[in-house]
Amino acid sequence: xxxxxxxxxxxxxxxxxxxxxxxxxxxxxxxxxxxxxxxxxxxxxxxxxxxxxxxxxxxxxxxxxxxxxxxxxxxxxxxxxxxxxxxxxxxxxxxxxxxxxxxxxxxxxxxxxxxxxxxxxxxxxxxxxxxxxxxxxxxxxxxxxxxxxxxxxxxxxxxxxxxxxxxxxxxxxxxxxxxxxxxxxxxxxxxxxxxxxxxxxxxxxxxxxxxxxxxxxxxxxxxxxxxxxxxxxxxxxxxxxxxxxxxxxxxxxxxxxxxxxxxxxxxxxxxxxxxxxxxxxxxxxxxxxxxxxxxxxxxxxxxxxxxxxxxxxxxx
Numbered sequence: 011x012x013x014x015x016x017x018x019x020x021x022x023x024x025x026x027x028x029x030x031x032x033x034x035x036x037x038x039x040x041x042x043x044x045x046x047x048x049x050x051x052x053x054x055x056x057x058x059x060x061x062x063x064x065x066x067x068x069x070x071x072x073x074x075x076x077x078x079x080x081x082x083x084x085x086x087x088x089x090x091x092x093x094x095x096x097x098x099x100x101x102x103x104x105x106x107x108x109x110x111x112x113x114x115x116x117x118x119x120x121x122x123x124x125x126x127x128x129x130x131x132x133x134x135x136x137x138x139x140x141x142x143x144x145x146x147x148x149x150x151x152x153x154x155x156x157x158x159x160x161x162x163x164x165x166x167x168x169x170x171x172x173x174x175x176x177x178x179x180x181x182x183x184x185x186x187x188x189x190x191x192x193x194x195x196x197x198x199x200x201x202x203x204x205x206x207x208x209x210x211x212x213x214x215x216x217x218x219x220x221x222x223x224x225x226x227x228x229x230x231x232x233x234x235x236x237x238x239x240x241x242x243x244x245x246x247x248x249x250x251x252x253x254x255x256x257x258x259x260x261x262x263x264x265x266x267x268x269x270x271x272x273x274x275x276x277x278x279x280x281x282x283x284x285x286x287x288x289x290x291x292x293x294x295x296x297x298x299x300x301x302x303x304x305x306x307x308x309x310x311x312x313x314x315x316x317x318x319x320x321x322x323x324x325x326x
């Protein structure tokens with residue numbers, strides 16, 4: 011009979027307090043509350059069925075809706091963290107790592123997205139957003155920002171298959187495949203030199219209307235118009251025609267050459283021009299040489315005319 015009464019008493023209790031050697035231990039239903047020594051911490055279930063485990067003075071450590079604080083922040087469902095995580099929305103990631111200075115000039119490669127501060131000095135210092143060692147990325151540095159794509163194999167000799175860099179005009183490290191826009195309005199393709207203001211710099215060939223420059227720096231299919239063109243010739247200018255000792259061909263020799271070849275000596279034929287075009291600078295040089303030779307012929311003819319006039323005057 012005593013056992014039955016004891017069981018009924020225990021089952022009808024709504025609250026039980028147990029005092030241990032080191033302080034109170036209290037259980038309470040609706041909600042279930044557990045107090046530790048001197049009531050300094052609490053474990054219970056809240057009205058939303060979340061497990062709450064915290065300091066009784068509310069300086070939080072909660073589990074299901076997360077928060078932690080004091081003051082390592084955290085949050086997730088928030089109550090009050092302002093950073094070291096926070097969230098309250100959706101985050102889904104297979105791999106996302108954010109690192110501040112993983113080591114001097116080191117690169118942590120992951121299969122997902124990595125955001126990191128490389129920790130190097132100078133222009134290499136800055137934040138990078140990167141996908142894997144063979145993916146692409148975006149970087150922000152003190153003097154520049156850039157987009158790039160890594161090739162299938164990453165090494166020092168084969169770094170970047172494509173790169174776009176926007177930078178100020180000095181201290182810019184550029185790979186050969188890069189496109190650079192600098193602070194002076196310069197655009198560089200395939201290499202960079204601080205060339206002044208508003209300059210287009212191309213390390214290679216430019217084709218306009220064609221993708222086959224045939225070894226030339228600039229290839230244009232179609233017409234061009236310009237107010238001024240300056241050709242800086244590397245060949246000697248033909249003043250040598252007027253030097254003492256220049257062997258001017260006789261008019262008879264010149265006549266025979268023209269009859270045989272149908273063009274002037276040292277001037278390309280129509281067929282050659284049609285096939286190969288002309289070098290503007292070289293052609294101007296050769297035409298000037300012919301004008302100077304023609305001038306010598308005229309001077310010589312004038313001397314002959316003067317001599318004939320003199321002889322004619324003497325015969326009278």
